[in-house]
Amino acid sequence: MCRGFSSSYSALLDGHLSEQDQTAVTTHLRSCLDCRRIAREMQGLRAELDLLARPQAPAESSSQVIAAIHREARVNTLSQRRRAELIDLWRVRLFSQSVGAVVSVALLLVMTAAVFRPAYRALAFARAVVETTVEDDI
Numbered sequence: 304m305c306r307g308f309s310s311s312y313s314a315l316l317d318g319h320l321s322e323q324d325q326t327a328v329t330t331h332l333r334s335c336l337d338c339r340r341i342a343r344e345m346q347g348l349r350a351e352l353d354l355l356a357r358p359q360a361p362a363e364s365s366s367q368v369i370a371a372i373h374r375e376a377r378v379n380t381l382s383q384r385r386r387a388e389l390i391d392l393w394r395v396r397l398f399s400q401s402v403g404a405v406v407s408v409a410l411l412l413v414m415t416a417a418v419f420r421p422a423y424r425a426l427a428f429a430r431a432v433v434e435t436t437v438e439d440d441i
């Protein structure tokens with residue numbers, strides 16, 4: 304490679320060389336094989352950098368964004384549906400279990416009253432008997 308060719312060729316690509324210097328660089332390129340190879344590499348790098356610097360076509364990026372939004376909406380809808388199903392399941396379970404608990408407590412009270420009513424009557428009768436017998440003895 305010739306000394307200073309890279310900077311001169313880079314200036315040529317950027318459009319910063321005078322016409323006289325541009326002519327000198329192109330003449331040198333015709334005669335020097337190494338500098339032609341370096342010039343091709345620099346042109347390739349420049350083309351790749353230009354591609355990177357350009358914004359993507361709006362149709363591609365907007366379609367990708369729209370597709371991503373649709374995917375996100377499906378995921379959110381699916382998770383919301385699952386959450387609603389779980390809430391409904393727990394609501395049904397809680398309601399049925401609370402109804403069962405109320406019925407159980409009511410049955411407990413009825414059974415307790417049914418069991419203790421005769422015992423209470425017997426106790427009241429026994430108290431009346433004791434009071435009458437004790438009064439008779441006095």
